[in-house]
Amino acid sequence: MAKIIVVTSGKGGVGKTTTSSAISTGLALRGHKTAVIDFDIGLRNLDLIMNCERRVVYDFVNVINGEATLKQALIKDKRCENLFILPASQTRDKDALTKEGVEQVLNELKELGFEYVICDSPAGIEHGAFMALYFADEAVVVANPEVSSVRDSDRILGILQSKSRKAELGENVTEHLLITRYDPERVARGEMLGVADVEEILATKLLGVIPECQSVLKASNQGVPVIHDTESRAGKAYADAVARLTGEQVEHRFLTPEHKSLFQRLFRRSA
Amino acid sequence: MSKSAQRASAVDRPESFQLKGGLFPMTLLELKSADLKAIKLELMEKVTQSPAFFQRSPLVFGVEQLTDAEQESLDLEGLCVICRELTLLPTATRGANARLLNESGRLGLAILPRSKGKQSELTAEAPPAPEAVAAAKTEASPPTRIITTPIRSGQQIYARGGDLVVMASVSAGAEVLADGNIHIYGALRGRALAGVQGDENARIFCSSQEAELVAVAGQFMVDEVLRTNHWKDAVQIYLAGGRIQITPLPKHN
Ligand SMILES: Nc1ncnc2c1ncn2[C@@H]1O[C@H](COP(=O)(O)OP(=O)(O)OP(=O)(O)O)[C@@H](O)[C@H]1O
Ligand SMILES: [Mg+2]
Numbered sequence: 208m209a210k211i212i213v214v215t216s217g218k219g220g221v222g223k224t225t226t227s228s229a230i231s232t233g234l235a236l237r238g239h240k241t242a243v244i245d246f247d248i249g250l251r252n253l254d255l256i257m258n259c260e261r262r263v264v265y266d267f268v269n270v271i272n273g274e275a276t277l278k279q280a281l282i283k284d285k286r287c288e289n290l291f292i293l294p295a296s297q298t299r300d301k302d303a304l305t306k307e308g309v310e311q312v313l314n315e316l317k318e319l320g321f322e323y324v325i326c327d328s329p330a331g332i333e334h335g336a337f338m339a340l341y342f343a344d345e346a347v348v349v350a351n352p353e354v355s356s357v358r359d360s361d362r363i364l365g366i367l368q369s370k371s372r373k374a375e376l377g378e379n380v381t382e383h384l385l386i387t388r389y390d391p392e393r394v395a396r397g398e399m400l401g402v403a404d405v406e407e408i409l410a411t412k413l414l415g416v417i418p419e420c421q422s423v424l425k426a427s428n429q430g431v432p433v434i435h436d437t438e439s440r441a442g443k444a445y446a447d448a449v450a451r452l453t454g455e456q457v458e459h460r461f462l463t464p465e466h467k468s469l470f471q472r473l474f475r476r477s478a
Numbered sequence: 479m480s481k482s483a484q485r486a487s488a489v490d491r492p493e494s495f496q497l498k499g500g501l502f503p504m505t506l507l508e509l510k511s512a513d514l515k516a517i518k519l520e521l522m523e524k525v526t527q528s529p530a531f532f533q534r535s536p537l538v539f540g541v542e543q544l545t546d547a548e549q550e551s552l553d554l555e556g557l558c559v560i561c562r563e564l565t566l567l568p569t570a571t572r573g574a575n576a577r578l579l580n581e582s583g584r585l586g587l588a589i590l591p592r593s594k595g596k597q598s599e600l601t602a603e604a605p606p607a608p609e610a611v612a613a614a615k616t617e618a619s620p621p622t623r624i625i626t627t628p629i630r631s632g633q634q635i636y637a638r639g640g641d642l643v644v645m646a647s648v649s650a651g652a653e654v655l656a657d658g659n660i661h662i663y664g665a666l667r668g669r670a671l672a673g674v675q676g677d678e679n680a681r682i683f684c685s686s687q688e689a690e691l692v693a694v695a696g697q698f699m700v701d702e703v704l705r706t707n708h709w710k711d712a713v714q715i716y717l718a719g720g721r722i723q724i725t726p727l728p729k730h731n
Contacts, residue, residue: 361650361651362632
């Protein structure tokens with residue numbers, strides 16, 4: 208049975224697409240047949256981060272409109288055996304997505320033997336975001352440690368548990384909180400909310416904390432999901448989160464300021 | 479199926495819309511005077527105190543406390559103009575006499591029946607037989623609504639006819655309402671309105687007072703004041719002398 212997981216946030220630019228690419232890659236690297244769908248119709252971001260934009264022939268909307276088969280539109284990832292990308296259309300508007308169309312694509316992915324389907328949601332709480340979350344079994348709610356992002360995540364959690372198909376059936380969507388762009392030094396200075404504050408406000412289970420990390424920008428410029436960068440803090444934190452998503456117990460790390468190297472400390476003292 | 483029967487069923491279940499009964503909170507402006515100048519001044523003061531609360535909120539004019547002479551002289555149209563200028567949306571009148579019923583119709587306002595207490599006074603109904611009272615009591619034993627999950631920003635929960643118990647937090651941007659009391663075993667960060675049908679004995683209890691707004695029987699207190707009033711304490715909120723009071727809950731050790 209395929210698990211449908213939406214990556215959503217309400218607020219824009221908090222790291223949904225970065226997270227979708229990392230989590231789908233991480234699941235595939237662990238041997239699970241995984242598809243990642245870009246629901247951000249009109250913008251097309253995921254294919255850039257996954258470095259397959261030049262291989263896009265057909266997209267999600269083409270499949271929904273019957274202009275191409277799902278198999279024709281799915282792009283096989285170059286680095287990962289088990290990973291497939293269904294890109295968004297750059298030219299259509301968001302209303303091209305219909306409940307029936309999305310459901311049909313998800314059912315076909317199940318029939319093709321996919322174990323995980325990751326849905327990269329657009330920002331906001333409008334049609335596109337609703338389509339991305341409606342069929343979800345689980346949700347990764349991405350929040351940055353600041354008040355407006357947390358408030359939007361709260362709102363999305365409310366929508367998930369009242370408007371999704373699971374909610375309509377009287378069931379629960381499994382919630383996972385992912386705090387991204389976490390900067391322990393700024394938290395210590397009181398410029399950002401701490402993990403405990405965010406957890407308390409949202410009252411939901413913490414999947415992981417991804418530190419603010421230069422490696423993310425580098426990775427997206429190179430078109431390599433950051434989880435492949437196994438030396439980087441963000442890469443390691445995403446790998447931990449994927450492990451937790453599949454049921455492993457892994458301790459949280461990168462929650463406190465990085466230890467300065469001896470050189471940096473000496474330098475600071477003499478400065 | 480005959481053509482007319484088909485048509486009838488299509489109309490029974492329209493496709494272009496769905497009709498649903500709904501219960502929505504509205505603000506009641508219970509008039510104690512027909513003096514528009516005085517009303518305008520005091521209303522302006524209220525609105526500037528908490529503009530967000532009044533922004534485009536639907537408003538009901540209660541006129542049943544006015545004397546007959548005041549009802550005859552009230553300039554309903556002028557009152558509507560004043561309210562709209564202050565971003566309120568006049569929607570209905572309650573307890574209107576014949577002239578004000580007419581005026582309401584002309585101004586496109588809905589007409590609501592008098593509040594219950596008044597009505598029995600006016601229609602002088604015979605008091606119900608004792609058995610009937612007992613039966614009505616068991617039947618109407620107030621339903622308590624229990625919610626076990628957090629109430630999130632943008633959500634609204636209304637316990638009609640009874641108490642509301644929330645076994646989690648109420649988020650900023652969420653709203654809980656009850657005809658009776660509200661108990662929150664968590665933080666109250668949004669809005670809580672108890673006694674929304676006018677029960678002045680209704681209370682709000684919460685484990686941590688971080689509210690955006692609290693109200694009991696239409697009397698309310700907003701964020702700025704709440705912040706200096708047992709913020710983040712476990713409190714109860716009730717009316718005393720017609721004003722909102724906030725006191726800490728007794729501590730156990
Ligand atoms: N952990 C991180 N450290 C540093 N930068 C990050 C991190 N996560 C995301 N970013 C940066 O934040 C920006 C937004 O990320 P991303 O595109 O993943 O967000 P999004 O939520 O998908 O945005 P949108 O709402 O526009 O779809 C990008 O420039 C990305 O490189
Ligand atoms: Mg995105």
